[in-house]
Amino acid sequence: MADDMANPTNRNTLAAHLESLGVRDNAYHLHVAHVDDAFVMDQRPEGWVVFYSERGGEASLTTHSDEASACAELLARVTSAEHAFFEMVAGPAPAAEADAAFDAWLEHRGAVRATLQSAEWKFDDVPWASGPYWRRYFVRVAAIRRLGPTS
Numbered sequence: 211m212a213d214d215m216a217n218p219t220n221r222n223t224l225a226a227h228l229e230s231l232g233v234r235d236n237a238y239h240l241h242v243a244h245v246d247d248a249f250v251m252d253q254r255p256e257g258w259v260v261f262y263s264e265r266g267g268e269a270s271l272t273t274h275s276d277e278a279s280a281c282a283e284l285l286a287r288v289t290s291a292e293h294a295f296f297e298m299v300a301g302p303a304p305a306a307e308a309d310a311a312f313d314a315w316l317e318h319r320g321a322v323r324a325t326l327q328s329a330e331w332k333f334d335d336v337p338w339a340s341g342p343y344w345r346r347y348f349v350r351v352a353a354i355r356r357l358g359p360t361s
Contacts, residue, residue, distance in 0.1 A: 218285060219278040221251065228288060232352030237294035238284065239263070249291070251284045253277070260284050297354055301346035302338050308345035315347075318360040326353055 218224035221240040228238060238249040250263050254273075258280035261271035274280040288294050300311035312333070316322055323331075330353040338344035 218281045220281065221277070224251075224281045224285060227285065231289065231295075232350060232355070233288055233294050234297055234351050237291070238288050240284075249284055249287050249294075251280050260287065262287070295350055295352075296332070296348035297351055299347050299349050299354075301333075302336065302344040304342060305335065305345045308333070308347060312347040316357075319357040321357055325357075 216227075218227045225240055236245065236248060238251075239245050240251050245263055246265060248263050249260070250268075251258065251260050253259075256273055258274040258277055259268075259271055260274065260280050260283045261268040263269075272283060274283065299315045301308035303311060313323070316325065326349070330350045331348065333345055333347045335343040335345050
């Protein structure tokens with residue numbers, strides 16, 4: 211089973227492996243779907259396809275003759291995309307508002323910023339509307355699981 215997890219050869223072992231790595235559930239889809247902003251793997255008459263679904267389109271579509279090679283490609287794509295490991299937990303909002311929302315999110319889990327290692331969270335400031343930049347906070351899925359549900 212350990213080898214199956216390291217080298218998934220079917221959708222079931224791939225899903226279990228991605229879960230164990232702490233990948234967001236909505237970062238990928240392993241059955242017929244056109245969810246936006248997700249890596250997708252599906253079986254079609256022409257073979258196993260892997261692509262990135264964005265705005266209803268299929269970007270970077272490749273076709274594979276077998277499920278195992280499609281699994282390997284989807285795994286490589288997902289694990290090379292840092293955003294697949296993070297969940298937005300606060301924002302977008304003006305900086306002070308987003309800062310307070312992030313601290314409240316942590317507090318509801320019995321934590322403070324120092325509870326998290328520096329690699330477990332990040333923020334960015336993005337242009338959102340006319341006016342100042344807005345802030346977003348992201349926390350690694352594995353850290354969210356470790357912190358558990360709200361207290």
